[in-house]
Amino acid sequence: MALIECRELTKEYRRGENVIRPLQELDLEVEAGAFLALMGPSGSGKTTLLNLIAGIDQPTRGELIIDGEDVGKLSRSRLAAWRADYIGYVFQLYNLVPVLTAYENVELPLLLHPIKRRERHERVATALELVGLADRHDHYPRQLSGGQEQRVAIARAIVADPRIIVADEPTGDLDKPAAHAIMNLLTRLNQELGKTMIMVTHDAHTAEYAARTLHLDKGRLVESGAHIAAGAAMEAAS
Amino acid sequence: MRLLPLDYAVRNLGRSPLRLAMSVVGAMLVALLVLTASAFVRGMERSLIGSGSLDNVVLLGAGSEESIERSEIKASVASQAAASIHGIRSQLGQAYVSPEVHMALPVTGAPDTTTSNQVLIRGISAAAYLVHPQVRIVDGRAPRQGADEIMLGRLAHTRMGLTEDAASVGRSLYFEDRAWKIVGRFDAPGTVMNAEIWTPLNDLMVAARRDTISCVVLTLGDAEFADVDAFAKTRLDLELTALPEADYYGQLVAFYTPVRMMIWLTAGLIALCGLFGGLNTMYAAFVSRVREIGMLQSLGYSRRAIAISFAQESLIAAACGTLIAAVAGMMLLDGLAVRISMGAFGLRMDTTTLMLGLGAGLLLGLIGALPPTVRCLRMPIPAALKAA
Numbered sequence: 001m002a003l004i005e006c007r008e009l010t011k012e013y014r015r016g017e018n019v020i021r022p023l024q025e026l027d028l029e030v031e032a033g034a035f036l037a038l039m040g041p042s043g044s045g046k047t048t049l050l051n052l053i054a055g056i057d058q059p060t061r062g063e064l065i066i067d068g069e070d071v072g073k074l075s076r077s078r079l080a081a082w083r084a085d086y087i088g089y090v091f092q093l094y095n096l097v098p099v100l101t102a103y104e105n106v107e108l109p110l111l112l113h114p115i116k117r118r119e120r121h122e123r124v125a126t127a128l129e130l131v132g133l134a135d136r137h138d139h140y141p142r143q144l145s146g147g148q149e150q151r152v153a154i155a156r157a158i159v160a161d162p163r164i165i166v167a168d169e170p171t172g173d174l175d176k177p178a179a180h181a182i183m184n185l186l187t188r189l190n191q192e193l194g195k196t197m198i199m200v201t202h203d204a205h206t207a208e209y210a211a212r213t214l215h216l217d218k219g220r221l222v223e224s225g226a227h228i229a230a231g232a233a234m235e236a237a238s
Numbered sequence: 239m240r241l242l243p244l245d246y247a248v249r250n251l252g253r254s255p256l257r258l259a260m261s262v263v264g265a266m267l268v269a270l271l272v273l274t275a276s277a278f279v280r281g282m283e284r285s286l287i288g289s290g291s292l293d294n295v296v297l298l299g300a301g302s303e304e305s306i307e308r309s310e311i312k313a314s315v316a317s318q319a320a321a322s323i324h325g326i327r328s329q330l331g332q333a334y335v336s337p338e339v340h341m342a343l344p345v346t347g348a349p350d351t352t353t354s355n356q357v358l359i360r361g362i363s364a365a366a367y368l369v370h371p372q373v374r375i376v377d378g379r380a381p382r383q384g385a386d387e388i389m390l391g392r393l394a395h396t397r398m399g400l401t402e403d404a405a406s407v408g409r410s411l412y413f414e415d416r417a418w419k420i421v422g423r424f425d426a427p428g429t430v431m432n433a434e435i436w437t438p439l440n441d442l443m444v445a446a447r448r449d450t451i452s453c454v455v456l457t458l459g460d461a462e463f464a465d466v467d468a469f470a471k472t473r474l475d476l477e478l479t480a481l482p483e484a485d486y487y488g489q490l491v492a493f494y495t496p497v498r499m500m501i502w503l504t505a506g507l508i509a510l511c512g513l514f515g516g517l518n519t520m521y522a523a524f525v526s527r528v529r530e531i532g533m534l535q536s537l538g539y540s541r542r543a544i545a546i547s548f549a550q551e552s553l554i555a556a557a558c559g560t561l562i563a564a565v566a567g568m569m570l571l572d573g574l575a576v577r578i579s580m581g582a583f584g585l586r587m588d589t590t591t592l593m594l595g596l597g598a599g600l601l602l603g604l605i606g607a608l609p610p611t612v613r614c615l616r617m618p619i620p621a622a623l624k625a626a
């Protein structure tokens with residue numbers, strides 16, 4: 001069984017007579033360990049789909065089954081706890097807390113789990129090492145470059161060891177070298193740690209890092225292409 | 239439920255020093271306001287309530303129950319009461335029966351000045367010290383009869399608007415066209431007597447050319463109030479009314495109820511303004527963090543956890559302001575003498591007042607944070623994440 005299954009997944013916004021449908025009866029399966037890129041024109045529903053999978057939004061109709069559980073039917077508080085267990089979210093604009101150091105930002109998700117201080121410390125250190133910022137643990141976000149901020153954000157997304165990492169245009173605000181470094185990092189998370197990766201992007205180059213690309217248009221899937229391997233994509237990009 | 243670290247709340251305070259200053263000063267002003275109002279009201283109440291001894295009964299003119307100053311009774315009432323009522327307390331043969339004259343007179347600190355303030359002058363005999371045991375002479379001595387001498391309560395100079403020096407022992411005050419030499423000062427903590435001038439009964443009656451006294455205060459021993467009341471009711475020729483002293487001052491407390499209501503109302507209204515100011519400040523603080531609120535929720539923090547963190551933040555700021563207000567209140571307000579129409583009294587920083595002030599400041603912090611928190615947290619997470 002696939003890790004993520006969407007069946008006739010629909011999201012509607014009603015404003016009086018007007019109904020906006022960012023997602024229309026979407027069917028999708030994502031296997032555990034996949035690296036999926038979502039592409040499509042602006043307003044096609046990419047972020048909407050990502051947010052549904054991340055459990056920060058709820059579908060109007062249809063099923064969204066993740067690891068055997070219908071996430072669309074969880075209560076608000078159950079959903080919050082579910083997010084802490086299953087999801088690491090990487091944002092376009094990093095969303096680090098400015099008053100917390102890199103270390104403390106990465107520590108935030110761990111505080112939601114019953115983990116001893118010593119283990120917490122080890123896991124934060126490991127995550128920061130993985131993103132290559134062990135020496136910047138006591139820096140505040142304003143003391144970091146955009147690429148470094150995004151790496152801290154990635155450390156924050158993986159520190160609690162979630163099964164799924166979602167990323168909404170993670171390189172959208174970065175220059176080419178920084179974007180390349182971030183994509184290499186995400187690829188490693190997918191390949192070495194086996195994280196299921198779902199990424200929204202506008203950029204075809206960035207999409208090439210993914211093993212599979214889906215195109216959305218007006219809330220529907222229009223075509224999907226599978227790449228040979230993520231490794232090939234990396235070579236092509238460099 | 240897992241909470242955000244307290245550190246997060248503390249450091250968020252540092253995000254905008256100006257906003258922090260506004261929150262702290264706002265809470266401080268509101269707390270100080272409530273402290274002052276409460277200290278005023280409680281000081282006033284205490285000076286009235288503390289003035290009436292439970293064992294004392296006042297005999298005064300029928301129809302003058304509301305004001306001893308307006309009462310006029312025969313000077314002989316004292317001896318008649320002492321002889322007729324059995325069970326009045328006595329000590330070494332001296333009955334606790336104190337004939338007194340109470341007159342509110344304009345008093346000046348210099349012979350020819352026109353600016354004067356009404357002060358209550360009490361003409362007393364030796365028995366006054368028996369029925370008013372709160373009175374302790376703290377400087378000089380008691381005034382002697384026939385020498386136009388006076389003794390001042392600790393707050394009398396405030397009542398007259400004079401400096402403490404101008405009303406010290408050795409100086410003179412002027413009323414009823416005479417100079418009166420200050421020979422002593424007394425303290426009667428928490429009573430209206432503290433704002434009075436005492437002089438021998440006879441001297442005051444001569445100076446004021448009156449042959450009546452205002453009242454007789456007596457202290458019950460084995461007798462009950464009913465015995466004194468019966469005396470007043472049977473001696474119709476004397477036209478007397480008997481009133482427990484505590485009741486007399488109790489009705490004064492009631493008389494000042496509108497004043498107290500006004501004070502509380504004013505304090506309440508200004509505090510409400512402070513609350514709206516606080517709401518604004520906190521709203522600005524939280525609304526600038528909407529995207530961060532979305533991010534924290536996406537990590538799995540519950541809305542309640544975030545609300546608690548915001549409440550902590552607001553409470554810490556309010557607590558700082560409130561503490562400053564409490565310390566300032568203790569140092570500046572406690573015992574501060576104020577003058578009102580009936581006399582003068584000291585502001586009172588007691589536990590109740592302190593609790594009210596602390597409560598008001600902290601409540602401001604809590605309530606001030608609530609509506610902005612609710613507004614920011616009601617936003618769906620995807621919308622919050624899109625915020626600027």
Ligand SMILES: Nc1ncnc2c1ncn2[C@@H]1O[C@H](COP(=O)(O)OP(=O)(O)OP(=O)(O)O)[C@@H](O)[C@H]1O
Binds near residue numbers: 041044045047049
């Ligand atoms: N809260 C909302 N109320 C009404 N319509 C909404 C709301 N949120 C999103 N939409 C609509 O849903 C559609 C899809 O939005 P979505 O953010 O998923 O697009 P997107 O594919 O991520 O676009 P972009 O590439 O510009 O980020 C848009 O037409 C948008 O206007």
Ligand SMILES: [Mg+2]
Binds near residue numbers: 046047168
């Ligand atoms: Mg989008």
